[in-house]
Amino acid sequence: MKVILASSSVRRQKLLYRIIDDFDVIVSNFDESLVEFEGDCAYYVMELAQKKAASVEKYLNNKANDRNIIVGCDTIVSFKNKILGKPGDEEEAFDMLKLLSGNVHKVYSGITLIDTLNHKIKKDFVCTDVKFSTLSDSDIVKYIKKGECLDKAGAYGIQGYGGLFVEEIHGCYYNVVGLPLNKLSKMFRSMGVNL
Template identity: 65%
Template sequence: MEIILASASARRQELIKRLTNDFNVIISDFDENTIKFKDDCGLYVMDIAEGKALGVKSRVKNQAIIIGCDTIVSFNGKILGKPKDDEDAFNTLKMLSGNVHEVYSGLAVLDSTSGNIKRDFVCTKVKFSPMSDEQIKKYIETGEHKDKAGSYGIQGYGGIFVEEIHGCYYNVVGLPLNKLSKMLRGMGVNL
């Protein structure tokens, strides 16, 4: 059975290779802005992940398992998206400095033939050490913050700010592998 990752994320594409090399990528054209946040981060990321998987379904001819995923960062009940610019990234990282935030990833695994879909999410708590303005500026100069929820990448230079995590590391990178593996097995896919 074909496995399709409905994501343009290079990080997710690299991570899924830890489960299988036999997959294809079809980038979903789902408009994430159609999903409204209703004070429930888990539900929010699952709804977006499902939208991404369903957005690919019509382009699939053969039976396939389609994987949709979405990751957000939350701090004090507020969703921190991808930074608009360097100033936005600085302000986000300054806010996270010395604090604990949550990273949520929603997963949707869809059987394109039966329409059966399984949804779930993972939440990981991440504590940052206090950071000086100079450290934050130096990090922003690397450019790594661009296109990353919360303005950092734990798998890169941003990892130096992480004092501790509680939960799945791969969730923070963008694809909770353990949860995805269990969901795939639940759909009859043994990798």
């Protein structure tokens, strides 16, 4: 049996190495814009995760006797039920961080596991509340200049310098980084895979 991560995220790969010694990475080619957000963040991230995993399963076109467990994952930041994706530029990053300043936002991760041998699918999600301190404009500009915000949902990374903005977190820290390890481990066990 082989575990396959359907993600190009270096952060997810590093987290997965904490619980699995050996896995492959096959980047999903699924176009995320095909899934429309209709107001339910949990459903939305689970759909994205499932579509990513399914596109890798289709790519593999496995023979019946090959067993792979494909891990699909997607993470979003939500503030007042509005999704804050990866900022397109520094101005958008500034606006996002200004919005999060002094407020509580939610980070959702959807996870899907697909067993390619029997096509069994497990999907679930995790939600974490994150409270930001009040940020000055200069704090935000200084952070943006560090260059770690443009490739991250919500324009910050809790595992980097952006962690300085986080006053409180209620829920799974690893979810905020991008891969909730506790939930993932339980999902593997529910498929008969002991890590």
